[in-house]
Amino acid sequence: MLINSLLFLQRHLFYILDRVAIDDVPIILSIANLCGRLCGKLLDKCIEIVVMSELDVVTLEKALPSEIVKQVEEARATLGLQALESSGYPGKHVKRIHRALDSDDVELVRMLLKEGQTSLDDAYALHYAVAYCDSKITSELLDLGLADINYRNQRGYTVLHIAAMRREPTLIVSLLTKGASPADLTLDGRKAVQISKRLTRSVDYYRTTDEGKASPKERLCIEILEQAERRDPLVGEASVSLAMAGDDLRGLVTFKRP
Template identity: 30%
Template sequence: MSLEESFKSLSLDYLNLLINGQAFSDVTFSVEGHLIHAHRCILAARSLFFRKFFCGPDPPLAISEHPIRISSPSSNSQVIPVNSVGYEVFLLLLQFLYSGQVSIVPQKHEPRPTCGERGCWHTHCTSAVDLALDTLSAARSFGVEQLALLTQKQLASMVEKASIEDVMKVLMASRKQDMHQLWTTCSHLVAKSGLPPEILAKHLPIDIIAKIEEIRLKSSIARHSLAPHQHHHHQHHLHFDLEDQKIRRMRRALDSSDVELVKLMVMGEGLNLDEALALHYGVENCSREVVKALLELGAADVNYPAGPAGKTPLHVAAEMVCPDMVAVLLDHHADPNVRTVDGITPLDILRSLTSDFLFKGAVPGLSHIEPNKLRLCLELVQSAAFVISREAGGNGGAAIYPPMNSEVNNNMVSLSLDSREAMNRHGSQGSCDSPMYSHDF
């Protein structure tokens, strides 16, 4: 057994003592109606606060500037009431004292009044930020500096994706508790947000707003002080470094389904969703709901061509053979006839895949394509193209449906029938397999 495995085993053994409750317990805390059974020797060994509390002549009523009201046990009761610290935070504190590690994440099964998003994983939402701030305050109050440092590190990671309101909340806490690193991170994020002083004044005191404006001024002077004839190349790279940082933040936000943060970046930081290829990234990596929310911001061109090939998001969705993405893009006026630099339309891609599937179905490279999804994508794009042709006064779609030889036509009918039977048998397997895609024409 390695040293790391030995420490992990030791950590779990001690944590099991806490989990198993009354086994060998010699002290019980009451927090928000919950009883927590613990062990004096472990708490005293791991925390100076508890050492003084259990062993000192007078139980301490406060540590530093942070009052922690823990009533001393009376002679007729072994239960110690704990006030001013919530049950969840106190339990996290004890978990760290027992095991040396803890995950500061709100319980996912519990409803959170500060988190309006259903199914949120609480990695950087308001609930997660609030819990981390409460844990940090408790760690400082109980003198558990290792937990305080761990929580600061987690907060520094959280604020990169958190809403600007939560960043300002962390900014205030970092000033109050003299956390210089966290203060620097948060103050620069607020400065970069572009929010005007009159908006900041609703959340921050005047002296902090002055600091924010000072950071903005220094940043502005640094940008303009670079002499064009000497530093043009450096300035060029600086611009792209800043843009790359924005794009990375945007992608992290999309990965976490945080479209609100993307919206703030668009409004406050001037993020260009098209140049950042936000829709292309969303189609390739995110859910239908995220792409839909992005489109509803109204700040992205649904037909924006990306890269040297000039692919639009609909080209990408067609290549992925994902009806979910095809449907939501068409619902927001994606053009089924838009061409790449090589003159390829999304419809061409789907027809080519259909042909390949029919005649080369055994090719390993095409094994990921499901006939059900392919048929749905083809129907959606063909229908949209047909409607556009009809509205433009076309000839009823003759240009949209070019003649195909009888063998291909027969195979298409066979594919459609086989797919329909497959849908009847397996229609509920997943979101992309569902036949319930509708498109308003």
């Protein structure tokens, strides 16, 4: 029974593999890796996709077992994709900044920046914090005032795009009130609200909630981003008005929560 279930799972994941966003492939890869030899074909296909993708090393190290990351790195080297690999591989100083963020130590980040070897933007520190750290750390990093809120990483994502993927309302509000632009597009033409919608199941979005109870976080993210877009409808322009609209956006989060 278990074997049949795993084989069915492999067939299903194989079917959707070409339809999912590249950011979701590591999740499928992890499932295939856990299933072992029964999902060997799925595992090989996922690794092949990741090798040829623009997923950077930091993302892979956070999402996958070390032996899989090593396999991807070796395959990229064999195929002559070292340029792709090195472009996303953080230097020692950047790694120290990332480790400081992992330890929730913004003061150490400040000290490392004073050494002058890199900047918050060059280290993609804000992207890293939004993706992997507590929202409090992101707020403290924003308060340093040293990062470009609309800076893009190697894959063309702004921090608001990353926050939409994480589906954390407080993060989204923090970024919007600091001037993040909800109109900025990814390289494949998506805005943050579209990313959030793609990651939200219909059942979660349309679920009714009792008065005074919290709305699902996924729906709340969409509502906040839609409200932000109504205040800042011009594609490509910085969201100056959103920084002034912080109280309204925070009020939306506060009102929706218990």
